[in-house]
Amino acid sequence: MSQQKWWQTAIFYQIYPRSFADGNGDGIGDFKGMTEKLDYLKGLGVDGLWLSPHFPSPNWDCGYDISDYENVAPEYGTLEDFKAFLHAAHARGMRLILDLVLNHTSDEHAWFLESKSSRDNPKADWYVWKDPLPASPISNPRNGGGVPKGRRGPPNNWQSCFDGPAWTYVPERGQYYYHYFMKQQPDLNWRNPEVKAAMWRAARFWLDMGVDGFRLDALGTIYEDPDLTPHTVPMTLAELRHFSDVATTPEEKKLAEKYWFDMYKNQWGGPGLHDLMQELRHVLDEYPGDRMLVGEDDNIDYMGNGDDELHMVFNFPLMRTERLTPDWVRANQTERLRRLDALPARGWGCNTLGNHDCSRVLTRYGDRVHDDQLARLHLALLMTMRGTPFLYNGEEIGMTDLVIPDPVKLRDTMATWYYDSLINKLKVEPALAAQRAGAMSRDKDRTPLQWRDAPNGGFCPEGVTPWLPVNPDYAAGVNVEAQENDPDSLLNFYRRMLKVRKDTSALVEGEYQAVHEKAEDYLAFRRSLPEQQVLVVLNFSGKKLVLDFTDLRSKPARTIYPSGNPAELSLAKINLEPFGILISELL
Ligand code: GLC
Numbered sequence: 001m002s003q004q005k006w007w008q009t010a011i012f013y014q015i016y017p018r019s020f021a022d023g024n025g026d027g028i029g030d031f032k033g034m035t036e037k038l039d040y041l042k043g044l045g046v047d048g049l050w051l052s053p054h055f056p057s058p059n060w061d062c063g064y065d066i067s068d069y070e071n072v073a074p075e076y077g078t079l080e081d082f083k084a085f086l087h088a089a090h091a092r093g094m095r096l097i098l099d100l101v102l103n104h105t106s107d108e109h110a111w112f113l114e115s116k117s118s119r120d121n122p123k124a125d126w127y128v129w130k131d132p133l134p135a136s137p138i139s140n141p142r143n144g145g146g147v148p149k150g151r152r153g154p155p156n157n158w159q160s161c162f163d164g165p166a167w168t169y170v171p172e173r174g175q176y177y178y179h180y181f182m183k184q185q186p187d188l189n190w191r192n193p194e195v196k197a198a199m200w201r202a203a204r205f206w207l208d209m210g211v212d213g214f215r216l217d218a219l220g221t222i223y224e225d226p227d228l229t230p231h232t233v234p235m236t237l238a239e240l241r242h243f244s245d246v247a248t249t250p251e252e253k254k255l256a257e258k259y260w261f262d263m264y265k266n267q268w269g270g271p272g273l274h275d276l277m278q279e280l281r282h283v284l285d286e287y288p289g290d291r292m293l294v295g296e297d298d299n300i301d302y303m304g305n306g307d308d309e310l311h312m313v314f315n316f317p318l319m320r321t322e323r324l325t326p327d328w329v330r331a332n333q334t335e336r337l338r339r340l341d342a343l344p345a346r347g348w349g350c351n352t353l354g355n356h357d358c359s360r361v362l363t364r365y366g367d368r369v370h371d372d373q374l375a376r377l378h379l380a381l382l383m384t385m386r387g388t389p390f391l392y393n394g395e396e397i398g399m400t401d402l403v404i405p406d407p408v409k410l411r412d413t414m415a416t417w418y419y420d421s422l423i424n425k426l427k428v429e430p431a432l433a434a435q436r437a438g439a440m441s442r443d444k445d446r447t448p449l450q451w452r453d454a455p456n457g458g459f460c461p462e463g464v465t466p467w468l469p470v471n472p473d474y475a476a477g478v479n480v481e482a483q484e485n486d487p488d489s490l491l492n493f494y495r496r497m498l499k500v501r502k503d504t505s506a507l508v509e510g511e512y513q514a515v516h517e518k519a520e521d522y523l524a525f526r527r528s529l530p531e532q533q534v535l536v537v538l539n540f541s542g543k544k545l546v547l548d549f550t551d552l553r554s555k556p557a558r559t560i561y562p563s564g565n566p567a568e569l570s571l572a573k574i575n576l577e578p579f580g581i582l583i584s585e586l587l
Helices: 031-036 038-044 077-089 110-117 192-211 237-246 250-264 273-285 326-342 361-365 371-384 413-424 428-442 472-476 480-484 490-505 505-509
Strands: 012-015 048-051 095-101 167-170 174-178 212-215 292-295 350-353 388-392 512-516 522-529 533-541 546-548 557-561 574-576 581-586
Touching: 031 038, 031 077, 038 077, 038 490, 048 490, 077 192, 095 192, 095 388, 167 388, 192 273, 237 250, 237 428, 273 292, 326 512, 326 522, 361 371, 371 522, 371 533, 371 581, 413 428, 480 490, 490 505, 490 557, 505 522, 505 533, 512 557, 522 546, 533 574, 574 581
Parallel strands: 012 048, 012 388, 048 095, 095 212, 212 292, 350 388
Antiparallel strands: 167 174, 512 522, 522 533, 533 581, 546 574, 557 581
16 A cells, blocks of 8 residues: 555545635634534545635635635635644645636636736736627627627627626727636636746645645636637527426437537637646646646546646546446446556546535435435445545535525526526526526535534524525434434444545555446445455345355455454355445455
């Protein structure tokens, strides 16, 4: 195990700062709260922390619109509070990576304010500025004809993925700027070397302080098609969202998927990213301590040769299913590991089942009957797979989505924009529009962490309004305090399972080999090192199973989990309860 880097052996936990722990009782999470909860995290067994953006931000996109890369959002504390948090994490043997948003800044960032002020200021070329399209757009297919005849229109018909057209006009310059996300999130012009220098300086600011690396936000969107090739989808963004929402037949769903791809395919993955990632990697490699980069992308190509660009990219394809099944996981592993292994320096995997952008894992993969068992099974999967695991705060106590029915209470502006479009443009009746917007909003998976069975789930004091509503199921046992005291709780299961991974070298660094590959009810695989062979069997069905693994070996095995089982186990007859988990060492 000693050969491995810290980020290969670590178990990561994503902290969503606004919702994690409120130390000063104002209804918003902060560094004081996070620092106070480090012992809780240590006790959980995680040793890598990923912090979603903690920088000053007008919060159009909950912190992913940064107005100063070298400071801390005042509602979270001060730079001194940040340093105290970092040092306290390090003192407990935990590493900390930050969220680095490269594609765009906030429109309130000083860089953008200067850039938009004129065409000849020193930062005039720091963002993606284009002239209006000179020809009449009605006859010009490039911008979809959305502009009245005779007037000039946007450079093309690209859509932002959050709120309508991807171009916003600035009268001071008589030009449009490009934004893949909201109009409050202008895209930086990464072809300008000054932009790189400024962003690498910001990265160094945190690296100098001792942070252990970065999760790189939305990196696929950094470079778009330089020819600005228009998309060909016969819909606006709101119409496409609506179309997807009402799609029921497989054909309609497939078409919606195709439209989503076609609408944005020219807006990401443009040339230049490999060089850029190599440059950033050089910056990190100047520092001692194996600083790490993990990309919010599933494209293994961005790992370069396996050791010269990103250290890891997320295995998001694993999550792109309505139900995790043995077949699904096996196919995913075969494909991902084949590609990682093919990299000249061999790539390292990275698995996750949830984050702040998607429905919570228990809601997504639960069946409302066996949710608790499934949550345990899915964690056991994550803890036994090859690759560094990432958990999302709250999943350890079984937090579920809280759909906010009142559009006025939505904080995710992507959802409020959709709500307004449904009502005003698509004339959908308000109750239905509210339901749709609530369901697509990412607020549902970002609600405050539930610490106790107390008003506001113990997140903030009674009488204080938390920034997002707290899920009332804190009163039904979905809270940390109740679960700490219950040995059979999900929280204590998480602790046990994280420890199993930590204590079992083969689970961290062993090779993966699927066994019984045709099994539909269960997933079985071996994780092997020369000195240790582990067999993992996960029952994905609601049936009791009796399985024979003597085809692997005739000698008995030693049970690692469940620990209460007899120490020696016969491979001829393995009994698995419905959704049962077996982790055993082959002797
Ligand atoms: C990433 C973040 C998401 C954010 C977007 C724009 O996908 O995870 O929350 O809205 O980038 O920065």
